[in-house]
Amino acid sequence: MKTIALYPGSFDPITNGHIYIAERAAAVFDEVILSVLLNSNKNSTFSVKERCEMAEESLKHVKNIKVDNFDGLLIDYAKQKKASVIIRGLRAMSDFEYEFQMALMNRKLAPEIETFFIVTDPKYSYVSSSSIREIFHFGGTVDNVVPECVFKKLIEHFKINN
Ligand code: PNS
Numbered sequence: 826m827k828t829i830a831l832y833p834g835s836f837d838p839i840t841n842g843h844i845y846i847a848e849r850a851a852a853v854f855d856e857v858i859l860s861v862l863l864n865s866n867k868n869s870t871f872s873v874k875e876r877c878e879m880a881e882e883s884l885k886h887v888k889n890i891k892v893d894n895f896d897g898l899l900i901d902y903a904k905q906k907k908a909s910v911i912i913r914g915l916r917a918m919s920d921f922e923y924e925f926q927m928a929l930m931n932r933k934l935a936p937e938i939e940t941f942f943i944v945t946d947p948k949y950s951y952v953s954s955s956s957i958r959e960i961f962h963f964g965g966t967v968d969n970v971v972p973e974c975v976f977k978k979l980i981e982h983f984k985i986n987n
Pocket of ligand 1: 833834835836898900906926928
């Protein structure tokens with residue numbers, strides 16, 4: 826039986842760090858569904874459609890990755906997709922506390938679903954969607970942290986003349 830892994834997140838926008846994690850997950854599991862959270866408490870910069878399009882474009886070279894969006898509880902969505910694995914990326918110890926709590930809560934809700942952590946490449950350890958958004962918001966740009974299509978979208982969204 827094939828193993829389906831979900832890689833959930835806000836992906837607002839997808840970064841090279843996310844892409845690294847998705848590629849590594851795809852090398853291990855039969856199918857990876859990168860799942861963009863639809864209704865986040867956070868006000869997202871990009872719409873779910875834009876976030877999905879950027880993720881699809883950035884991961885089109887990996888055949889066993891699909892992009893989807895979800896709403897509600899992650900474990901309900903995982904059951905609906907027949908996924909038995911949740912993937913989360915770890916950058917630093919500071920990620921751990923939140924991730925640990927979420928993994929244990931998800932296990933409490935659905936013991937049959939396993940959370941797997943994939944450690945980032947150190948070159949992406951400082952990369953986060955929020956810092957990238959902030960830099961572009963204030964008119965700055967940063968190279969090699971997001972794919973080309975995302976870079977263009979950030980420039981366009983924040984109307985930066987580069
Ligand atoms: O990229 P993010 O914002 O850190 O991703 C967080 C995400 C989407 C994985 C998390 O907020 C989530 O799973 N939300 C769905 C609602 C849910 O199941 N909450 C219970 C988690 S214990």
